[in-house]
Amino acid sequence: MKPDRLQISTPTDTTIVLTRTFDAPRRLVWEAMFTPDKMRRWMLPPPGWTMTVCECEARVGGTLRLAWKDDDADPVMTLQGVFTEVVLHERIVHTETMALGSGQTIGSLVEMHEFSEEGGVTTMRITQTYDSKEARDGAIASGMDQGMEAGYQQLDAVLTQPA
């Protein structure tokens, strides 16, 4: 198995860069990334959530609309964006705003995808640019299970205490 094919870096205070290779030509990677029936299959929702809306028009001015619903309760989460730059199979930029069903916005960013292909292998580089360092850090931290998060915060506090 290939070790750590996904590289994540934070080159500036407001950005996250994800780089991943795929064993397929970039034409197919592009299609899988921006065609709704393909997106539904890889955009895995958090456990206990189901994707209810998936619309994507990858052209300048086209919109991106995704929504998820909690299986056991009412909460809905939406993601909406607009494509601002499209160079077919090479480069695509869209805005993105996440919101809760109540309308409360929980973060917005600009996402750029760049594709390059060599010998049938595609490298995709995603650059996410957030409004602020806090928003960027929040996006990373929200991936963490809350119990673990609390445990680490406790631990951080302990480890920074003078002995």
Next chain:
Amino acid sequence: MVSDRSARLDLVFHALAHPARRAIIRQLSGGERNLSELASPLKMTFPAATKHVRVLERASLVRRRVDGRQHLCRLRAAPLEEATLWTEQFRRNWEARFEALDSVLDEMKSEDKSRARRR
């Protein structure tokens, strides 16, 4: 199989997932302690404390040395820093998606091939 790095991280995550082991780390952040010093404030038996220390040792979070009849434990914070824990779960979430994308692409490639054959 997983890479060395993620295998190591799994050990660190597992070690930190138990409140007793976090309590031991808290105690050790005050300096070196022997096993009974670790066990008593936690109202833990000696064997139970030993078991938790072993898990911490496996994650390289604790180093134990034997001095006469005493087992002295010391904290090693390096794995915590190396683990860059705060990006790890983010990375895992994306990797899970990209692995699903790998399967979608495999299917698309075989569809492409069979279409080419039909032509």
